[in-house]
Amino acid sequence: MDKKKTDSKDKKLQIAFYWAASCGGCEIAVLDIDEAILDVAAAADILFWPVAIDTKYKDVEAMKDNTIDVCFFNGAVRTSEQEHLANLLRKKSKILVAFGACSISGGIPGLANIASREEIFKTAYLDNPSTENPDKTIPKTSVKVKEGELTLPEFYDTVKTLDQVVDVDYYLPGCPPSPWLITDAIDAIIKNKLPPKGSVLAPMKSVCDECRFEKSEKKIKSIKRIYELDKIEDKCFLEQGVICMGPATRAGCRGKCMEGNMPCTGCGGLLPNSLDQGASMISALASILGVEGEENMTDEEVDKLIEQVKDVVGTFYKYTLPASLINRRVMK
Amino acid sequence: MTEFEPNIIGFLCNWCSYAGADLAGTSRMKYPPNIKSIRVMCSGRVDTVFILDALKKGADGVLVAGCHPGDCHYQSGNYKTNRRIKLLKKLLGDMGVEPRRVRFEYISASEGQKFAKVVTDFVDELKKMGPNPLKTLQD
Numbered sequence: 001m002d003k004k005k006t007d008s009k010d011k012k013l014q015i016a017f018y019w020a021a022s023c024g025g026c027e028i029a030v031l032d033i034d035e036a037i038l039d040v041a042a043a044a045d046i047l048f049w050p051v052a053i054d055t056k057y058k059d060v061e062a063m064k065d066n067t068i069d070v071c072f073f074n075g076a077v078r079t080s081e082q083e084h085l086a087n088l089l090r091k092k093s094k095i096l097v098a099f100g101a102c103s104i105s106g107g108i109p110g111l112a113n114i115a116s117r118e119e120i121f122k123t124a125y126l127d128n129p130s131t132e133n134p135d136k137t138i139p140k141t142s143v144k145v146k147e148g149e150l151t152l153p154e155f156y157d158t159v160k161t162l163d164q165v166v167d168v169d170y171y172l173p174g175c176p177p178s179p180w181l182i183t184d185a186i187d188a189i190i191k192n193k194l195p196p197k198g199s200v201l202a203p204m205k206s207v208c209d210e211c212r213f214e215k216s217e218k219k220i221k222s223i224k225r226i227y228e229l230d231k232i233e234d235k236c237f238l239e240q241g242v243i244c245m246g247p248a249t250r251a252g253c254r255g256k257c258m259e260g261n262m263p264c265t266g267c268g269g270l271l272p273n274s275l276d277q278g279a280s281m282i283s284a285l286a287s288i289l290g291v292e293g294e295e296n297m298t299d300e301e302v303d304k305l306i307e308q309v310k311d312v313v314g315t316f317y318k319y320t321l322p323a324s325l326i327n328r329r330v331m332k
Numbered sequence: 333m334t335e336f337e338p339n340i341i342g343f344l345c346n347w348c349s350y351a352g353a354d355l356a357g358t359s360r361m362k363y364p365p366n367i368k369s370i371r372v373m374c375s376g377r378v379d380t381v382f383i384l385d386a387l388k389k390g391a392d393g394v395l396v397a398g399c400h401p402g403d404c405h406y407q408s409g410n411y412k413t414n415r416r417i418k419l420l421k422k423l424l425g426d427m428g429v430e431p432r433r434v435r436f437e438y439i440s441a442s443e444g445q446k447f448a449k450v451v452t453d454f455v456d457e458l459k460k461m462g463p464n465p466l467k468t469l470q471d
């Protein structure tokens with residue numbers, strides 16, 4: 001191991017990882033940095049990482065404030081347990097990094113803001129065709145059994161981003177963040193070269209800028225879903241009629257999905273200076289949809305074009321619903 | 333209880349609708365004072381984000397008005413805005429916000445009368461709908 005990077009043992013960086021409402025992919029992404037993990041191991045002590053090492057919440061509670069130099073927090077905040085850990089880790093950490101789309105803007109779990117807790121419980125525990133639940137049991141925060149009281153964290157009605165709960169210092173975007181963004185971030189931390197607080201640790205450009213396809217003037221006649229294409233051509237997805245979130249999404253992934261012949265679904269999150277990723281894409285898409293012969297189109301024909309866009313929320317807000325201007329569905 | 337007075341944000345294009353609103357004013361036509369007008373160079377300048385931001389900040393309704401088809405000073409701004417607003421209304425419906433809180437109208441520079449009527453109708457409609465639910469949701 002490279003000992004030079006850490007002049008003395010007691011100067012080792014103290015780091016922590018935590019996962020809240022997320023799929024676990026961000027944990028794997030940390031290992032995806034391959035041999036660079038050895039540099040991290042050489043430069044840092046891992047104080048807390050529930051998925052990999054045996055540490056308990058009480059170990060964190062026992063720490064003095066600011067004991068952790070950097071905490072990487074992935075996942076959105078959906079339960080009281082996650083909220084408690086967000087507050088606790090904020091107190092114990094000098095730098096708190098929102099790691100991945102879920103902690104930054106809600107991510108896939110954040111799409112649940114289209115429903116209420118009651119609707120979610122009803123679908124998951126009662127109505128689901130593969131669920132057998134004759135007693136109609138749904139999660140409760142506390143239940144008395146003969147051995148005593150059992151408790152569960154509270155499941156909140158609304159999914160929140162990490163910075164809606166605590167102050168966040170840096171944002172590392174992606175679902176999950178790309179290995180090179182992670183190593184760049186860790187490098188900046190080790191060398192003490194972090195940008196100003198509040199920065200997103202990724203390029204300022206859009207995904208289109210890093211995409212392998214040649215850009216030309218885009219016009220869409222009709223909207224198709226990827227399976228409706230006879231053949232995927234080697235050109236911009238939008239020009240093939242497939243919705244690609246590239247124009248409204250922050251770069252950093254090096255156009256990964258297009259490398260695999262799939263359109264961008266927007267995991268890089270908001271572009272700098274955009275207030276709402278979905279609304280930005282709605283504006284961009286509407287500006288190129290059916291523009292040929294637009295002066296002769298009837299309003300009904302325009303309606304038909306718009307009808308071709310299925311699942312507006314899932315398409316335009318796949319990763320950012322809790323961070324968007326209308327961040328949850330209005331319940332009657 | 334005093335009657336609910338809706339708050340409307342109007343994005344009016346400089347070349348047609350703003351002039352139409354001006355004409356309504358100079359001709360002393362009567363329309364309710366619930367609209368706060370913002371002049372934009374073209375209805376095509378109205379990003380979907382502006383409309384959502386207005387709703388989020390408490391507007392009960394948003395009126396976007398531009399030149400009639402074929403009359404846009406920049407050729408096609410109004411076509412784009414028409415599409416944008418239709419798509420935006422789909423989003424609003426999915427998010428539980430009445431799509432009719434957002435309205436797109438063609439109003440020319442000579443249609444002061446139409447401007448006054450659109451605002452009057454919109455105020456009536458919003459009064460029936462009641463306050464924007466996002467106001468209480470996000471405080």
Ligand code: SF4
Nearest residue numbers: 208211236237244246
């Ligand atoms: S829209 Fe998608 S496919 Fe087209 S250039 Fe941008 S990222 Fe590439």
Ligand code: SF4
Nearest residue numbers: 253257264265267268
């Ligand atoms: S192309 Fe889009 S969805 Fe794919 S990794 Fe990049 S930002 Fe994420």
Ligand code: FES
Nearest residue numbers: 345374398399405
């Ligand atoms: S200038 Fe009036 S709509 Fe474009």
